[in-house]
Amino acid sequence: MSLFLELRKHGKLAAKRNPMYEKNKFGKFWMYFMAVFWAGYLIFFGSTFAFAFDGGATEAYHVLNSGLIFILVLDFLMRFPFQKTPTQEVKPYLLLPIKRNRLIDFLLIRSGLNGFNLIWLFFFVPFAILTITKFYGLTGVLTYCIGIWLLMIFNNYWFLLCRTLMNERIWWIALPILIYGGIAAAMFIPDKSPLFDWSIDLGEGFINGNLLTFIGVLIAIVIMWFINRSLMTGLIYDEINKVEDTKVKHVSEYKFLDRYGEIGEYMRLELKLLLRNKVCKTSLRTVFIVVIAFSCVLSFTEVYDGQGMKNFIMVYNFVIFGILFLSSLMSYEGNYIDGLMSRKESIYALLRAKYILYSIAILIPLILMIPAMATGKLAVLSCIAWAVFVSGCVYFCLFQLAVYNNKTVDLNAKMTNRQNMGTGLQNLIAGAAFGVPLILNVILVSLWGQTVTAWILIVIGGGFILTSRFWLKNVYLRFMKRRYKNMEGFRDSRQRA
Template sequence: MLLLELRKHARLAAKRHPMFEKNKFGKFFMYFMKLFWAGYFIFFGILFGMGLSEDNIVMEPYHIFNKGILIILIIDFLLRFIFQKPPTQEIKQYLLLPIKRNKLLNILLLKSGADGYNAFWLFMVVPFAFITILKYYGITGVITYCFGIYLLMILNNYWYLLCRTLINEKTIFVLIPIIFYSLLGVAEFVLEHRISTFTMNLGEMFIMSKPLAFLGVLVAIALMAWINRVIMVRNLYAELSKLEDTKVKRVSEYKFLERYGEVGEYFRLELKLLFRNKRTKSMFRMGCFLIIMLTAMLFTPSYEGAFGKSFVGIYNFAILGILMLTQIMSFEGNYLDGLMSRKESIYNLLRAKYYFYSFAVIVPFILMIPVIVMGKISLLTAFSYALFTTGFIYFIILQLAVYNNKTTPLNESLIGRQSTGTGFQSIISLLSFGIPMLVINLLRITLGEPASLWVLLIIGIAFTCTSNIWIKNIYVRFMKRRYKNMEGFRDTK
């Protein structure tokens, strides 16, 4: 009953939000994209089912699929950092009511486990199961197999929630998933594919409705949920008591930036925004973690193909900008009135942000040096992807500076309110995530690998060298909408 009541309150809060009427297009577009990706997953499920059935005679198609289920779980884990927000809700006001905090957190975890995102992979698994399993085990085998995969996704959800909570608390905890997946990789190749054999047998036990398989996954889910609950209770008390604000270890003034004038001042403001506020610091840590994970994926045999290399390579450079710059001006909405009091301050702010995230691509480039030395990707590929990111991809994302008009809290996380993006934010975020791979693959198909890399390099250099021109254009368009945007920022503080 409490879960239903909280869900009802959340719907009412969304309808009563000042931005509800202005955000209807964004919601429609998000529903459209969900239907699009559902159809995309169904297509891949059919493709895998028919392709594996025709091309393989040594093993059953579902055995091959189950041997690679760990790869799907890793991809799902990484995608959750991009698409799935932490399962927070506005529980702060409920803490004043005679409701136990532990009960509220239990509902929070239950809500996370019942999230529809956990079932999204079934759009691919269900058609695959009907093609490959139905003829051997009937509809019962299909249902039990899909239910078993769904339980694995719920387990992956709690594993993601645990990692994200710890990473938000301290950056050092990024080593937990890195070490965990590294050990799985070592176990897979050193112990003669024991991990893939285990997942293959587990999938077959799902198909054959073995109670032990379901019981084992359910116990793992319960254990992971309990660990999450313990950590969330500790973090909740810490945030309520504002323990983080009682100590200041050191204050960095970044005085070396003074020589660069007003742009240097806004560069310094960006650094302080990232490293002195809880939410921005958490997002920045998450971006760094994803860069490390994507770089590590290039060392695995699973990404030897052209598609895998291009996917990991381009998002290795772009992921930090996609995470942070899609919120451009939303964090500044907390103090936009002060920024607007100075002439052309927004223009210099946009330039400083662009310079900061352009310099940030040096980090993934350095991390990829061992991959380049090993010959897995070429130096031209790395330069092309880096400049394509600083040029074309950032050109797309920075357009959000004109349309973002919702304030994002700087220091609320666990008990803070969630904010949904505007329609343009949803569109441009999806475009910035989908267009790079579309452009890269179209160029590769039409021009071939070497020529496509040179074209990407030229496009990136062109947009990078003309950045002052299109940033000026963004600034002019922002100033035309400034009163509308400022009204939105004030309404959503």
């Protein structure tokens, strides 16, 4: 216990002493604000479901308990954009007489006690108070909520296992797909699936405080704990020892870019950065998976047939690539910024190359949404309009961050790298890059309809695309005025060996 408290204290001190601590205060405020917002949102839905399920042939809590598996699946998916694998600077402690397993145990304890595992209680507590107290009193509410919390801890370790494996090999995505696919088949193929009854009995066991039910969940948590401990131990030491650094299977030269001169050279550099480094590859894979999933659900199901959700998915698919990579503009280059600054106007060429490459990348979500356009779920003109608007107006906003970003993002460290939140300006612009287009779309559509809105977006986006040389030059000149301050920040925030 003393080791846990000491390492937790070290973690807090390390965060406060980080040169980016002051810039992260706005990011922390924004995270707290969003946490309060979603807590209120879940409380509202928990109360609404309690009244909606009441009055039927089956008690409301039985109806909800029969769908506990669906809530766990939703919780699993929600963790991808919001929760990272537990990280901690373990390198300094490896030189001390501390067992490696105790260090890993600290990571897992911290992950299990993460506040994210409590967020669903804002849904279940009001639901339980309204539906369970009249039969089982406050004791039933308390034991039920403890059981739900334990399920979320189990889901946390299950997510951690899948996310860690997928970070190493993307093919591990087949593991949750097979598991959840098997569960779906077992639930919907038989006329009367026993899984629904099992889910109801599980919730009933929590409400009654059944000791065997709690022991079963605890055993499942312990099993996932040991699997994660074994996996993380091997991966952390492989990373620290640089085991994979010598394994080069294929070298791509992208010779077709030679014809574009210096711009082509920096486009080649950007492609290698995205496709060879662990952090970039993981982010790229995650975005592809999410965009493909959204596109398939929209194209081949009726889940998101509402006009609001259609617009949300369309905007999300186009904007997410830019938000993920351009909100950290120049932060990856912070690892080798000194070399870039040694050549005249190399930063300007780099910015142009990035803009061209990410504008071309807009074609990827456009192609992925062709089935949705073919089925009539999305209008072709609207998709083209958003592609033009994002590559013009939204990218213009995101490229302004190149002037102010001065924090280096480590390209390879995953398990041993301390994950820091983005600066306040990054969070603000990234949030606006997604939220403002959605609001703008609602306003324009309500005033003039889909077709006129699409043409307005094309005109605005096209204007920024045609003037891209001028505003990129402006970004470059402002960056050069701050170059010494930025270079100092890049150097200070690099991970020390």
